[in-house]
Amino acid sequence: MFFPHPQNPAVGEHMWVNEVAFGPDDMTGTLCNDPGWLRGLRCGQRVALSLDRVSDGFFVSGGALRGGFTLKLLYRQYTPAQFAECRSDPPACYLADWYEQQLAERGG
Structure with missing residues (x-):
């Protein structure tokens, strides 16, 4: 906001x-x-x-995060170790599959 x-x-x-x-x-x-x-x-x-x-927002539907563009930008910069620290907590837990795909696309 x-x-x-x-x-x-x-x-x-x-x-x-x-x-x-x-x-x-x-x-x-x-x-x-x-x-x-x-x-x-x-x-x-x-x-x-x-x-x-409102500058960004998100909601969870069917276990998947919708929106959250700022979160995705921040998480894209995380190392696997940084993401692992918050992976089990919301909202990161809703972006775990997305994060894994980002790593694969980067070759990491």
């Missing part, structure tokens, strides 16, 4: 949000990381969400 700077909404930070709850007129979620430089936010804080600020 993109969080704009209060004085300049054209700049801000993209942060991970988890535990998303959908209400009839709103969405909320929990920040999964601290900001790098944007003040007033902290990991674990509940925040209001809006669809126009």
